[in-house]
Amino acid sequence: MDLDKYLKAAERAAKKAGLMLIQNIRSNREISFKGEVNLVTNFDKQSQEIIHDSLLSVFPDHDIISEEGLKKEEGSDFKWIVDPIDGTTNYVHGFPVFCISIAVEREGETLVGIVLDPVRDELFTAKRGGGACLNKKKIHVSDIDELDKSLLTTGFPYDIRESELNNLDHFSNFAVRCQAIRRCGSAALDLCYVACGRADGFWEMKLSPWDTAAGALIVKEAGGCVTDFHNQRFHSGKKQVLASNGKIHKQMLEVLKLGKI
Numbered sequence: 001m002d003l004d005k006y007l008k009a010a011e012r013a014a015k016k017a018g019l020m021l022i023q024n025i026r027s028n029r030e031i032s033f034k035g036e037v038n039l040v041t042n043f044d045k046q047s048q049e050i051i052h053d054s055l056l057s058v059f060p061d062h063d064i065i066s067e068e069g070l071k072k073e074e075g076s077d078f079k080w081i082v083d084p085i086d087g088t089t090n091y092v093h094g095f096p097v098f099c100i101s102i103a104v105e106r107e108g109e110t111l112v113g114i115v116l117d118p119v120r121d122e123l124f125t126a127k128r129g130g131g132a133c134l135n136k137k138k139i140h141v142s143d144i145d146e147l148d149k150s151l152l153t154t155g156f157p158y159d160i161r162e163s164e165l166n167n168l169d170h171f172s173n174f175a176v177r178c179q180a181i182r183r184c185g186s187a188a189l190d191l192c193y194v195a196c197g198r199a200d201g202f203w204e205m206k207l208s209p210w211d212t213a214a215g216a217l218i219v220k221e222a223g224g225c226v227t228d229f230h231n232q233r234f235h236s237g238k239k240q241v242l243a244s245n246g247k248i249h250k251q252m253l254e255v256l257k258l259g260k261i
Helices: 004-023 042-058 088-093 168-175 187-195 209-221 249-256
Strands: 031-033 039-041 063-066 078-086 099-106 109-117 122-127 132-134 151-154 180-182 201-204 225-227 241-244
Touching (some): 004 078, 004 122, 039 042, 042 063, 042 099, 078 088, 078 187, 078 209, 099 187, 099 209, 109 187, 109 209, 122 209, 132 209, 151 168, 151 187, 168 180, 168 249, 187 201, 187 241, 201 249, 209 225, 209 241, 225 249, 241 249
Parallel strands (some): 151 180, 151 201
Antiparallel strands (some): 031 039, 078 099, 099 109, 109 122, 122 132, 201 241
């Protein structure tokens, strides 16, 4: 199967939306709440529409789902999974860490994934069986093999104020076991940072397909390991994700067992 046509379509859609987001990063935003701390803006929706229209202009028979509810599900074997802004809270505050994530699956198998960071002009891409790239150059996970020398990333769920399953226990457990933890605010970028060796591992819970579909493929194609917290095979429908360079995966699983999973 020629995957380049899917990759090019995803790149084109993401770049159109990314340009719009950069042009409007200091504009007034219409902000609404999907939850107590879960934001959505008019630019999330505008980015979603740009990507939706761009992809379906090329693949009109394909299905598509997106974080902000714009979807087309008619039983196609192909499904596009879109996050128009991963890191909306950052975007609202002008904190320059956010991205666009696009993946396409065929019968549940992710074929292509791209994550665009429009601030840094960094495009992470992967094709199943074809490796992973950052701006067209091959990337690979790190070689760190000890958890206490590892830089980890994570995030917290939107119901952190209400639920005991809020990742704070895991954060505490990892904080005293690893070199450092970063909380960037974008799961898709966290996954890409594992893929290119900027981070050695990432864990998070209560995620959605648009958070992980593209990034998980990018990690795998960069030589990393992606599972759930129980070391079971990961797919985009999983709520938990543990991604690593592979060398510290077992050590991270042991730490996760100490908390609520």
